[in-house]
Amino acid sequence: MTKVLRAKKPDGLQGTLDLLVLKTLNREPLHGYGIAARIQSITDDSLRVEEGSLYPALHRMEQAGWISAEWQVTATNRKARLYRLTREGRKRLTEQEHKWGQLAAAVSKVLRFA
Amino acid sequence: MGWMRRLRNTVFASDIDETFAHETRAHLAERVDLYVRRGMTHEEAEEKARRRMGNLTLAREQTRDADTLPWLDDLGRDIRYAVRTLRRTPGFTAIAVLTLALGIGANTAMFSVVYGILLRPFPYGASDRLLLVQRERDLNGAHRPVSAFFNSPADLDGWRQGLKSFDSIAVYSAEVAALSTSDGNDVINTSIVSDTFFSTLAGRIAAGRPIGTVDDLTPSVVISERLARRLFGNIQSAVGRYVTLSSRTYAVVGISDSSLQFPSPKTDAWMPAGFMKTVSPTCCGFRMFGRLKPGATIEQATAEAVVAANALGPTVFGPRANLRATIVSLRDQVVGSVRPALFMLFAAVGLLLLVACANLVNLLLARQMARAREIATRRALGASRARLVMQFMAEVSVLAGAGVSVGVAIAIESVRLLKRWQPPGLPRLDAVHVDIPVLLFSIAVGLLAAIGAATIPAFRSGRDISAATFGGSRMTGATRRIRHVICASELAVSLVLLIGASLLGRSLVRLMGTDIGVTTDHVVTASLNMAFGGRPSDAQAVERIGRVLQRIEAVPGVTTAGVGSALPPNASRLTLTLRRDGDSVDYLAAGVAATPDYFHALGMRLISGRLFTVQDDLDHPPVMIMNLDTARRFFGQDNPVGRTMSLPVSRNGKNGREDMTLVGVVSNVKYSGLDAAADDAVYRPFKQQTAPAPFLVVRTAVDPQMLIPALRREINIADRSMVVADVRPLDAIVLDAAAQPRFRSALLAVIALLALAMAVVGLYGVVAYSVAQRSQEIGVRMALGARERDVLQMVLGEGALMACA
Numbered sequence: 001m002t003k004v005l006r007a008k009k010p011d012g013l014q015g016t017l018d019l020l021v022l023k024t025l026n027r028e029p030l031h032g033y034g035i036a037a038r039i040q041s042i043t044d045d046s047l048r049v050e051e052g053s054l055y056p057a058l059h060r061m062e063q064a065g066w067i068s069a070e071w072q073v074t075a076t077n078r079k080a081r082l083y084r085l086t087r088e089g090r091k092r093l094t095e096q097e098h099k100w101g102q103l104a105a106a107v108s109k110v111l112r113f114a
Numbered sequence: 115m116g117w118m119r120r121l122r123n124t125v126f127a128s129d130i131d132e133t134f135a136h137e138t139r140a141h142l143a144e145r146v147d148l149y150v151r152r153g154m155t156h157e158e159a160e161e162k163a164r165r166r167m168g169n170l171t172l173a174r175e176q177t178r179d180a181d182t183l184p185w186l187d188d189l190g191r192d193i194r195y196a197v198r199t200l201r202r203t204p205g206f207t208a209i210a211v212l213t214l215a216l217g218i219g220a221n222t223a224m225f226s227v228v229y230g231i232l233l234r235p236f237p238y239g240a241s242d243r244l245l246l247v248q249r250e251r252d253l254n255g256a257h258r259p260v261s262a263f264f265n266s267p268a269d270l271d272g273w274r275q276g277l278k279s280f281d282s283i284a285v286y287s288a289e290v291a292a293l294s295t296s297d298g299n300d301v302i303n304t305s306i307v308s309d310t311f312f313s314t315l316a317g318r319i320a321a322g323r324p325i326g327t328v329d330d331l332t333p334s335v336v337i338s339e340r341l342a343r344r345l346f347g348n349i350q351s352a353v354g355r356y357v358t359l360s361s362r363t364y365a366v367v368g369i370s371d372s373s374l375q376f377p378s379p380k381t382d383a384w385m386p387a388g389f390m391k392t393v394s395p396t397c398c399g400f401r402m403f404g405r406l407k408p409g410a411t412i413e414q415a416t417a418e419a420v421v422a423a424n425a426l427g428p429t430v431f432g433p434r435a436n437l438r439a440t441i442v443s444l445r446d447q448v449v450g451s452v453r454p455a456l457f458m459l460f461a462a463v464g465l466l467l468l469v470a471c472a473n474l475v476n477l478l479l480a481r482q483m484a485r486a487r488e489i490a491t492r493r494a495l496g497a498s499r500a501r502l503v504m505q506f507m508a509e510v511s512v513l514a515g516a517g518v519s520v521g522v523a524i525a526i527e528s529v530r531l532l533k534r535w536q537p538p539g540l541p542r543l544d545a546v547h548v549d550i551p552v553l554l555f556s557i558a559v560g561l562l563a564a565i566g567a568a569t570i571p572a573f574r575s576g577r578d579i580s581a582a583t584f585g586g587s588r589m590t591g592a593t594r595r596i597r598h599v600i601c602a603s604e605l606a607v608s609l610v611l612l613i614g615a616s617l618l619g620r621s622l623v624r625l626m627g628t629d630i631g632v633t634t635d636h637v638v639t640a641s642l643n644m645a646f647g648g649r650p651s652d653a654q655a656v657e658r659i660g661r662v663l664q665r666i667e668a669v670p671g672v673t674t675a676g677v678g679s680a681l682p683p684n685a686s687r688l689t690l691t692l693r694r695d696g697d698s699v700d701y702l703a704a705g706v707a708a709t710p711d712y713f714h715a716l717g718m719r720l721i722s723g724r725l726f727t728v729q730d731d732l733d734h735p736p737v738m739i740m741n742l743d744t745a746r747r748f749f750g751q752d753n754p755v756g757r758t759m760s761l762p763v764s765r766n767g768k769n770g771r772e773d774m775t776l777v778g779v780v781s782n783v784k785y786s787g788l789d790a791a792a793d794d795a796v797y798r799p800f801k802q803q804t805a806p807a808p809f810l811v812v813r814t815a816v817d818p819q820m821l822i823p824a825l826r827r828e829i830n831i832a833d834r835s836m837v838v839a840d841v842r843p844l845d846a847i848v849l850d851a852a853a854q855p856r857f858r859s860a861l862l863a864v865i866a867l868l869a870l871a872m873a874v875v876g877l878y879g880v881v882a883y884s885v886a887q888r889s890q891e892i893g894v895r896m897a898l899g900a901r902e903r904d905v906l907q908m909v910l911g912e913g914a915l916m917a918c919a
Binding site: 031032033036037050051052053055056059060063074076078079080081 | 119120133134136137138140141143144145147166167168169170172173176177179180181
């Protein structure tokens with residue numbers, strides 16, 4: 001099953017994309033392509049991000065101060081913006097993970113007992 | 115700060131799109147590389163990578179929104195668009211901006227005056243707690259302030275015990291003194307103050323220290339910054355120097371800041387009361403002020419003052435003095451008299467702004483009609499109503515912004531003019547500036563005006579547009595009616611202002627035309643003073659004045675010259691209290707010690723009896739002259755000449771009473787102001803009752819202005835130690851006495867004319883517009899035989915109808 005996530009107006013799914021990006025960046029700083037590729041490989045391509053929509057989300061989080069960005073030359077010798085989690089972003093990630101856990105637990109309870 | 119960066123991105127429209135393009139290009143390239151490595155052709159790889167990216171245009175838009183403040187961006191675009199469209203119609207823009215600027219400018223200038231004079235705190239510590247304690251004496255119904263709170267330090271102690279809700283109290287008197295400088299004598303305003311004066315007032319001292327308890331018995335002085343600069347060049351070097359005032363030398367202990375203007379802005383020196391009382395025991399009519407304790411109220415203070423006044427009054431004035439005490443705040447004392455006039459003018463500029471706004475509404479409505487087709491087209495192309503209203507608002511904001519800027523410039527210039535003009539009677543002019551609170555006010559007024567003016571057109575626009583879409587560019591009937599109503603109300607408001615101005619003008623004319631009882635043209639007056647450095651004896655005074663008059667009468671161009679201790683319209687230096695037999699209260703009268711020619715020089719009319727002669731001296735029986743009203747009051751309708759009365763006299767500083775005979779009755783004269791009733795006056799021959807500081811009055815055959823230098827010179831030759839001040843034509847003094855009413859009438863007239871001009875422009879706009887719209891109809895009418903006159907009549911009739919409404 002392939003699910004397409006888009007960064008649109010605030011709703012549950014946008015929060016999900018944020019969470020994925022933050023979690024991915026928590027391990028190491030990456031550029032846009034790297035983030036997309038990492039999510040893709042971890043989820044075995046089952047959760048596919050429409051890659052263009054990654055950038056509005058990245059810029060929004062950058063403006064919110066959760067991540068910071070700087071220009072860098074990649075291993076393939078291309079100029080790209082390297083995104084890095086800030087302290088604020090780390091806090092945000094913990095929060096969101098917690099919320100997601102609660103949501104997942106709640107949903108699975110419903111699935112089990114309803 | 116995210117939004118700061120977004121703001122910067124918005125304003126400088128920097129390279130955000132480029133960043134996005136760069137990032138996504140790199141991203142695509144990586145993916146293409148990957149697919150090519152997996153064995154796809156380059157074309158296939160690119161195609162697939164693009165598909166993976168999704169809708170890049172949408173992503174770019176969203177990224178841009180994330181990086182900027184989109185509403186601000188819209189607003190910026192709207193404003194740029196507004197500026198462009200406004201530039202295309204320079205006539206409309208100029209009139210709209212000018213209208214607003216005049217309205218806002220007048221309001222800003224007026225507010226800066228009201229704020230500076232009425233609201234800005236005085237430059238004294240906690241100035242709201244400074245209160246003046248005044249005593250009034252009931253003189254036959256007229257309440258006159260009396261001084262003499264304090265004849266001995268014990269008096270002040272009594273007050274201190276009575277006024278418990280005051281932290282401290284102080285007394286002061288306003289006196290004139292002769293300042294001796296290298297180029298002669300000069301009269302300055304001084305104040306004799308108790309040792310608590312400066313600590314109670316808490317005003318600013320520019321250098322040195324204020325007079326305190328240690329200085330009370332020493333010849334020390336605090337001088338004003340102005341005087342320090344004049345005498346010593348700068349402030350710092352003045353401390354420790356000496357000044358000679360009325361032949362006594364004082365050590366300068368401190369310089370007061372120019373903001374310390376108590377008791378008057380003209381006060382140049384403050385001397386200790388203790389010292390003055392030792393050298394001149396009869397000195398000074400003191401007044402009192404104090405600083406209220408925190409939390410105490412004016413009512414408390416008043417109650418205490420009444421009790422204290424009754425307890426202490428009889429010691430000074432005798433048991434039947436009818437004294438009462440009142441308390442007034444320093445602010446009310448200084449600015450109370452101009453408050454009503456300022457509020458009236460403020461209301462007038464408010465009305466002016468209303469007219470300006472109405473004009474703006476009219477202009478905007480007309481403009482909107484002219485653009486109805488354009489707007490209809492844009493709506494049809496998908497612009498939302500909200501967006502159109504936003505654009506319209508942007509246009510109005512641009513107009514308001516320009517209006518405020520030009521208005522503030524107008525205000526700054528008018529305040530500068532006002533300060534240069536220095537209208538007499540307007541206190542605290544130095545506190546008037548165009549500063550932050552004033553600017554905030556002006557911006558608020560601008561916003562309010564813009565919003566007010568934009569509301570009607572913004573809500574009319576929808577209807578007019580649908581009308582325009584179907585019926586060409588014509589207003590709906592409702593909009594036309596609104597314009598007519600607005601026009602009519604503009605005219606009405608400006609008429610109200612005009613009527614107000616003309617009423618003020620008329621009362622001003624009446625005031626200036628007031629018969630003060632003397633002939634004011636061709637008269638020069640001066641104030642003479644022989645009392646500096648010690649009061650002259652009666653004989654010396656008579657001799658010195660005689661010498662001066664003799665010299666002056668020899669000056670070519672002088673018809674006659676005299677002296678008297680009062681000068682119409684508003685100066686009298688002696689007051690007498692008279693009591694009619696059987697009455698319980700005193701009458702107050704101006705006591706005028708006058709030489710025979712005083713009456714001639716002022717052109718007073720002799721009604722019966724005779725004037726004084728040179729023989730009315732101490733060797734002859736005491737005589738007096740009364741004005742008509744006083745004579746009637748005391749002697750009834752019968753011929754009063756020859757009747758006698760006991761009156762107070764002062765001989766060489768000693769007070770007594772003497773019976774004196776009435777020898778003549780003269781016309782009524784005003785000595786206490788143009789708008790006051792004529793005073794009761796009792797005239798005494800100068801030789802029988804001298805005055806140390808009389809007024810010189812000189813009737814001239816030539817332009818009085820020309821004689822001023824000659825008079826100064828001759829007085830100086832006749833008597834070197836005579837101090838002369840205020841040598842001026844009597845006409846000018848009368849003009850000055852009406853200065854405040856003149857100021858407010860002139861200002862109101864200007865405001866009213868501006869409003870009228872605006873209303874006329876508005877009316878012109880409406881009529882011109884309706885004529886332009888009906889040119890077809892008019893054409894048909896003329897083709898059918900209407901003559902030019904008929905059409906003219908029709909248009910004029912409509913305009914007149916509006917004006918009448």
